[in-house]
Amino acid sequence: MAEILGVNVDCVTMAQAIEKVELLIKQKKPSLVATANAEMLMIASHDLQLKNILNLAAMVVPDGAGTVWAAHYLGYDMPERVAGCDLVTNLLKKNYRAYFFGAAEGVAKKAAEKFPNVVGVRNGFFSKDDEPKIISDINSANADILLVGLGVPKQEKWIFDNLDKINVPVCIGVGGTFDVLAGNVKRAPEWMQRAKLEWLFRALLQPSRAGRLIALPKFVFKVHNSKKSK
């Protein structure tokens, strides 16, 4: 376990993360899995509720070059990056029954067309009054995995608040993964992923996200200070 800005991130490889999810599915008890990139860790550093939720999660995987860098910088042995999008794709290929909840109308549905094992979809725009119906739909689909793409920290808070009502063994916060799976947002080419530049690609492709880039240098600075104060 690597403690980064107060959040315990699991030092797992992709293979170990998949194994853990499979174990959780067998155990059947509803659980939260989070994918922590630098942006999420930055939000958690000033959102105590999110930080507590992450520290109660069944697993927090190191999503993103920034998280792996921070773990190494703080002296932890973090084997590799476990990108949320890749984790989800790997699990879907294993034919677990999955429910897609999140993104704009039609997006999760389009993403689901690629996977015969998706047993239900629901867009991510709803009011409090819609929630009982959403939860009963999810429960009647009898899924192994619930993917929730409402953005950070909304998705983690939603899962945590409803964990006692949801009858699904593994609930994963997946951010914009449905947009990627639907083909609406492109992932960086492999060479850019290998060069740890996926964040730059996203900012160039979606200029509306460029403002979020400032979170990265802030993250580096904050991790550096947290090391000094230890």
Ligand code: UDP
């Ligand atoms: N979204 C949603 N409901 C909301 C707010 C956002 O379903 O109330 C979706 C949005 O359409 C997008 C995803 O949540 O598909 C957030 O994507 P983003 O890439 O911003 O995720 P993050 O960076 O937070 O992981």
